[in-house]
Amino acid sequence: MSRLVMKFGGTSVANLDRIRNVARHVKREVDAGHDVAVVVSAMAGKTNELVAWCRDASSMHDAREYDAVVASGEQITSGLLAIALQALGIQARSWQGWQIPIRTSDAHASARILEIDGSELISRFTERKEVAVIAGFQGISPQTGRITTLGRGGSDTSAVAIAAAIRADRCDIYTDVDGVYTTDPRVVPKARRLDRIAFEDMLELASQGAKVLQVRSVELGMTQNMPIFVRSSFDAPEDIDPHGTPPGTLICGEEDIMESHVVTGIAFSKDEAQISVRQIEDKPGVAASIFVPLADANINVDMIVQNVSEDGKTTDLTFTVPASDHARARETITRAKDMIGYARLDSATDVAKISVIGSGMRSHAGVAAQAFKALSDKGINIRAITTSEIKFSLLIDTAYTELAVRTLHTLYGLDQT
Amino acid sequence: MSRLVMKFGGTSVANLDRIRNVARHVKREVDAGHDVAVVVSAMAGKTNELVAWCRDASSMHDAREYDAVVASGEQITSGLLAIALQALGIQARSWQGWQIPIRTSDAHASARILEIDGSELISRFTERKEVAVIAGFQGISPQTGRITTLGRGGSDTSAVAIAAAIRADRCDIYTDVDGVYTTDPRVVPKARRLDRIAFEDMLELASQGAKVLQVRSVELGMTQNMPIFVRSSFDAPEDIDPHGTPPGTLICGEEDIMESHVVTGIAFSKDEAQISVRQIEDKPGVAASIFVPLADANINVDMIVQNVSEDGKTTDLTFTVPASDHARARETITRAKDMIGYARLDSATDVAKISVIGSGMRSHAGVAAQAFKALSDKGINIRAITTSEIKFSLLIDTAYTELAVRTLHTLYGLDQT
Structure with missing residues (x-):
């Protein structure tokens, strides 16, 4: 038994069918005996719609109000996924950033996570085997009590920070690719998916334009030494053996990579x-x-x-x-x-x-x-x-x-x- | 100078143009020197969409998760209106139910308001002339710390409860009709708009099918002795004299109705x-x-x-x-x-x-x-x-x-x- 964070991005929760698919992914891990916290983004397109409304209301909009508006996207997904999990007979509840709380700086629209109290989530794992469904991308400023957001793509960072706070064994990032490749497979058909890559290499690769996950989340994984597993959300949940080694790339410390190539x-x-x-x-x-x-x-x-x-x-x-x-x-x-x-x-x-x-x-x-x-x-x-x-x-x-x-x-x- | 609550329903905030129109209504009252708290519903159609998603996720959905999902509708409107007000040069900030807080029972999806702490809102009127833009329809359960909603049409009740909590002089309900009529004007062309109506008469009229505002909000107005003014949100804000008597119906105590007809x-x-x-x-x-x-x-x-x-x-x-x-x-x-x-x-x-x-x-x-x-x-x-x-x-x-x-x-x- 281990403790997992599972993060699903906007395309993975784009509609109710996709959300139900995510619920089945979560059920697989719960059935295998793991403690699970899920971090979700807004449904694909939702954040863009909310951002456009803020811009329409005023080109010079208040970042604090922007945050209150756009954070609603993740709020919706977290509630819907909790409902979908319950429909599969899984104990689950949604958590907004202010409820956990996820304390951040008050740099609205691009806040940094300061501290997450994971104790309530952990005690619910132990006492009730309850899955935590957490709205990504958002937190609360302890100074003002207002909703903050981490900036675009911030849900990856939320997921890694939550994983550290609940002392998870791994943070799984489900995305629309099945891992990190040696280079762009569209250009080099012989490109190979990496089984493992060191945090530092991933940082360089990510900032050089490999858009698999947010640079900040990799930095956080490195400082917290939290292994991040990049895998596909499009695999049918039922086809995956929870005890096997699924396709994907583990981003981890150099010390955990046995035989490394000189060039990654x-x-x-x-x-x-x-x-x-x-x-x-x-x-x-x-x-x-x-x-x-x-x-x-x-x-x-x-x-x-x-x-x-x-x-x-x-x-x-x-x-x-x-x-x-x-x-x-x-x-x-x-x-x-x-x-x-x-x-x-x-x-x-x-x-x-x-x-x-x-x-x-x-x-x-x-x-x-x-x-x-x-x-x-x-x-x-x-x-x-x-x-x-x-x-x-x-x-x-x-x-x-x-x-x-x-x-x-x-x-x-x-x-x- | 007086203190006002202004409540706008879904059709009044259906899109950004309508929200800007609401902002101009608010500006008129602020310019006239009033302290103003605004209570808003979700954009028209938004709540129905969110409810449909919850039903799609599970026909037996958890009311606590339903509340987390549907409350996001009012959250969005409150932020957008605060932005639109700021664009007119008005100090404003949005408030979610849990931020004020609006404490309710934990009867999710049909919670009752227990207590509202209006002190912070009042001190912001005094210190900064800041307009409070409050998400209607929602609150927080003090037992569980979770978002609650008051049931459909609950924003009228939010508005009257907020008015009582901040000791407002009046609660203005802006709606798609310009007041309460003696009977349905579509049936009786000679139907007359009432200038005033007693709480008790309005309760009977409302529960007998006059769909102007929620019965609960009238009951609350009666017990709190808070005058409620029903008026149209479709009048151009610029055409209204803030010092005059606008068209509409005041729902108030019998003692405030000088000459009443036997039949209302x-x-x-x-x-x-x-x-x-x-x-x-x-x-x-x-x-x-x-x-x-x-x-x-x-x-x-x-x-x-x-x-x-x-x-x-x-x-x-x-x-x-x-x-x-x-x-x-x-x-x-x-x-x-x-x-x-x-x-x-x-x-x-x-x-x-x-x-x-x-x-x-x-x-x-x-x-x-x-x-x-x-x-x-x-x-x-x-x-x-x-x-x-x-x-x-x-x-x-x-x-x-x-x-x-x-x-x-x-x-x-x-x-x-």
Whole structure:
């Protein structure tokens, strides 16, 4: 017997049939003897509808009222799932954030969880075997007593935080994919589902555009050392052996991964624009003169590459922004030309970023060097390189994206056999 | 300056345009210097949708979960109206039942309000001139900490209870009619809107089928001595002089009605069936032998007429039920024939009930007698009569309903001049 959190997103609870399907998933785990807390999102589309109403009421709407309005979406799902569970003969009750309570900061619409009191939920497991159905995405500010929300996708974070609070053995995230892959299977048919991935690798993979679950929930899993299991909600509940090992990916501590590859996965993004500011003075403050105006314009800068200057006087600085911000970024830099003092501004929108991720890199030298060689053999030019402890990223021409990803996928032994 | 509760029902907040219209109504009163608490229902259709989902999840759904689901409708409206008010530059915040708190019994789905703490709302009027936007229809059970609802139409009751708790001068119920009429204006074109009506008369009028506001809210207004003003939400907010006397009907204590007519209004219902049980024994227990089986069958009996028997041995008993229950009621009585011991069962579905209401009847003799004469002059036969202190009801053939109502309306001086 163990204690589980099961989290279901909006598409998994989109209508009553899907909610009944979720109830059968929960019943399977209850029948297997587990204590179960379920965390639910709003029915698909519901949150967007509520957000649109708030915007319609006022473009400058009060975030506190926004939270009261949008939190109702999860409230509805939690009650409906409790009813559906009871219809299967399972003891269940719904919990709103303020009832548990899930205490958060008062940063409305993007609150952080401060503390969850799991004692009542635990005593109900013990005394009545009651399933807790918890409205995700929401909490309460202890200062004001008002409803808060965690920001979009926050239900993943709710689930991991609840799991830590009730000392669960695992947090299962049911989603519309059956796990985390070495790379996008639509681009690389030989992409392999990972049985396990370290929290750190998942963080890099998630923030590089693998949209399986929220980055914050992975961070929380890492700090709380709570294993997160990503699995599909579309499998028929009856086809799953609760005592077997279902398909999915376990996100866990490195120490729980016996045999790890040096490289875990490859992420890529085609929506990049590259901007190079040529012959700027190599002196303190010049980087700030470029990036402060961009930040003021709310432009998100990703890669930044600056080389050591040859002559100690001038250097080039290259950075990437989302392709949709390319024109605005150029204007912003051009407007700041006098302050920056550069000779030329080059840019390109037909660039892609490839990121190779693996905590195994820390103990393996020459991992990036293999990539440079392999890409060069295929005639792919590398425009820029950045590296971190467990990741390196390359900027290349967009046209070569798929070829580069496939080449590296094979190079690092990630292909399915 | 005074303190007001303004209550808006589902059609008045059906969409964002209507909600903005409500915000302008509120602004008018705030600008006039009043402290304002607003009580809102769910957007029209929303509660029905949520109820349908609960039924779909399980026909035997848990009333506690039902309450958590359906209360979200008012939660949404309260937040949206607070946003719309802020957009007009008015300080406002939403309040859920559990935040105030509005403490209720734990009879989920039909809870009764036990106690409302109005102190925080009052101090916010004083300190910040903040408008309170309160989700109607809902509260919290102090025993369990769970959301409760008051049953359909409960927002009227919420509004009157809030008005009492904050010691308001008046509770304004904005609705889709502009007040309470002497009778249905569709039947009697000369029906007149009442400027004032006593709580007791309104109770009789409401329970006799005038669907202006919930009977419970009128009862509460009477016990709390809280004047209730019924007015239209469809008037353009800008056309109303906040210092004038707007069109509408004030429901208040008898002592606040200077010149009252003996008769206040006439209600009628055509959906009646009359059942007469002939020659039953005139002995204790015989009435119970008829009405207990009907109650067990969940059939609502309205008028009951039993005359003193002539011979001290047998008597006839007549009662009315909703026309839709006519067949079931006959079956129920027939099945209990041996127990009741009657000679014959007569019934008719083409009957209507006319009720003449007026607390002035208490001090005026012969009010009913005038009606018998007037109807007789028109050739209308009276099948049965019941009377109470402030009301009498007549059963007649349905075909004469309109003629009878118009005749009595003129007779008692209710016609518009």
